[in-house]
Amino acid sequence: MLTMPAGPAIRRLTTSPLVVSLGAHILDILGRPVTSIPPGQGSVLLQEIRITAAGTAAGTSVDLAKLGARVVAMGAIGQDEIGTMLATLLERHGVDTSRLARKPGVQTSATMLPIRPNGDRPAFHVIGANGELRLPDVDLAAIAAADVLHVGGPEVLGEFLGAPLARVLATAREHGVLVTMDLLRPGDRSVLRRLRPLLAAVDCFLPNEDQLLAITGLADVDQAIAAVLATGVGVVVVTRGAAGSRVVGADVDLSLPALPAPVLDTTGCGDAYTAGLIIGLCRGIGLHRAAWLGAAAAALVAQGLGSDAILTDFEHAVRYLAEVGADLGAPVIPLEPGSVPQSALDPRSS
Numbered sequence: 001m002l003t004m005p006a007g008p009a010i011r012r013l014t015t016s017p018l019v020v021s022l023g024a025h026i027l028d029i030l031g032r033p034v035t036s037i038p039p040g041q042g043s044v045l046l047q048e049i050r051i052t053a054a055g056t057a058a059g060t061s062v063d064l065a066k067l068g069a070r071v072v073a074m075g076a077i078g079q080d081e082i083g084t085m086l087a088t089l090l091e092r093h094g095v096d097t098s099r100l101a102r103k104p105g106v107q108t109s110a111t112m113l114p115i116r117p118n119g120d121r122p123a124f125h126v127i128g129a130n131g132e133l134r135l136p137d138v139d140l141a142a143i144a145a146a147d148v149l150h151v152g153g154p155e156v157l158g159e160f161l162g163a164p165l166a167r168v169l170a171t172a173r174e175h176g177v178l179v180t181m182d183l184l185r186p187g188d189r190s191v192l193r194r195l196r197p198l199l200a201a202v203d204c205f206l207p208n209e210d211q212l213l214a215i216t217g218l219a220d221v222d223q224a225i226a227a228v229l230a231t232g233v234g235v236v237v238v239t240r241g242a243a244g245s246r247v248v249g250a251d252v253d254l255s256l257p258a259l260p261a262p263v264l265d266t267t268g269c270g271d272a273y274t275a276g277l278i279i280g281l282c283r284g285i286g287l288h289r290a291a292w293l294g295a296a297a298a299a300l301v302a303q304g305l306g307s308d309a310i311l312t313d314f315e316h317a318v319r320y321l322a323e324v325g326a327d328l329g330a331p332v333i334p335l336e337p338g339s340v341p342q343s344a345l346d347p348r349s350s
C-alpha cells in the first residue's frame with residue numbers, strides 16, 4: 001500500500017481505479033431558467049429541460065467513469081420507469097449497474113430542480129428506494145476487491161446507516177480500500193450522531209459547508225472541521241460553492257479557490273469535485289493536486305445543465321485547470337501516470 005504523507009492511503013497507482021459507488025441513486029429532472037413557480041395553472045416556457053443520473057453516489061459514478069474509473073454502482077432503486085431510466089443513463093456512461101437492488105413497491109428516488117438564472121438550484125426531492133437498501137443487497141466481495149469505496153448520502157439510506165454501513169466500512173478497511181464519503185441532504189445534528197461511530201473508517205469526508213455546519217450544530221467552520229476530525233476521520237474536505245474548498249487533516253490545511261467559470265447550473269459540482277479528487281489520489285498526484293483536479297471537474301460541470309454536464313474526460317479537466325488556474329496558483333497535473341517524482345506525492349507540494 002502507498003501512503004501519501006498527510007493524505008489518504010491508496011493501494012496502487014492507477015489511471016483506471018475500480019470504484020464502488022454506494023448510496024444515493026437519484027434521477028434528476030432539471031429545467032432552466034426558473035424565476036418562480038407560476039400561480040394557479042400558469043405555464044412558463046423554459047430554454048432547456050434534462051434528466052440525469054444524479055445523487056452523491058450515482059452522480060459521482062458518472063463523473064468518475066468520465067475521468068477514467070471502472071465504476072460499480074451499489075444502492076437501491078425501484079422497479080418503476082424512473083429506475084429503468086436511471087440505470088440506462090448510468091450504463092450509457094459505462095457504469096456497472098448489475099448490483100443495483102430493484103425494490104418492489106417503492107419509487108426510485110427523484111429530484112425536480114428548477115434552476116435559477118444565477119445557477120442556484122432549489123430542489124423538490126423524494127427519498128424513495130434509497131431508504132430501502134439493506135446489507136444483503138451489498139456485494140461485500142466487490143467492495144473488498146475495489147481500489148476505492150465511495151459512500152454517497154449515507155443519511156438517506158434509512159436503517160442502512162448503522163450496523164450495515166459499519167460492516168461495509170469494516171470490509172473496506174480490512175482490504176485496504178480507500179474510503180470517501182459525501183452527504184446529500186442539508187442535514188442536522190442527528191446525522192453526525194449516527195455517523196460518529198463510522199467516520200474513523202473514512203479516509204476522506206466531503207460535506208459542503210452548509211452540511212458541515214448543520215451536522216455539527218456549529219456556526220464556525222474551523223470549529224466544525226475540528227469537531228468532525230475528532231471522530232477519527234482522515235481528511236475533511238469542505239466544499240464552499242463559488243467560495244472554493246478547504247482540505248483539512250492532521251497535518252494538512254489547504255484553501256482552494258473555485259475556478260472561474262461561466263456558471264449555468266451548479267447541480268452536481270460537489271459530485272464532480274469528489275470524482276476528480278478520487279481520480280487524482282489514485283493517479284498518485286497527491287492530495288493537493290487531487291483537490292485542484294476536483295475543483296476543475298466541478299467548474300466544468302457548473303457550465304451546463306445537470307450533474308453530468310460539459311465534463312468529458314480526465315484530459316479535459318487537466319486542460320481546463322491549466323487554462324484558467326495558473327493565475328490562481330493551480331499546480332500542473334501530469335497527463336501521464338507515473339511521471340510524478342516521489343516528492344510530488346506530498347499533498348502540500350504544488
Ligand SMILES: Nc1ncnc2c1ncn2[C@@H]1O[C@H](COP(=O)(O)OP(=O)(O)OP(=O)(O)O)[C@@H](O)[C@H]1O
Pocket residue numbers: 207208209238239240241242243244245257258259260261263266267268269270271272273294295296298299302
Ligand atoms: N459557481 C461556481 N463556480 C466555479 N466553481 C464552483 C461553483 N460552485 C461550485 N464550484 C466548485 O464545485 C465545488 C463543490 O461545490 P459545492 O460546494 O456547491 O458542492 P455541493 O453543494 O456538494 O454540490 P452538489 O451536492 O450539487 O454536488 C466547489 O468547491 C467549487 O470548487
Ligand SMILES: [Mg+2]
Pocket residue numbers: 056182183184208270271
Ligand atoms: Mg454535495
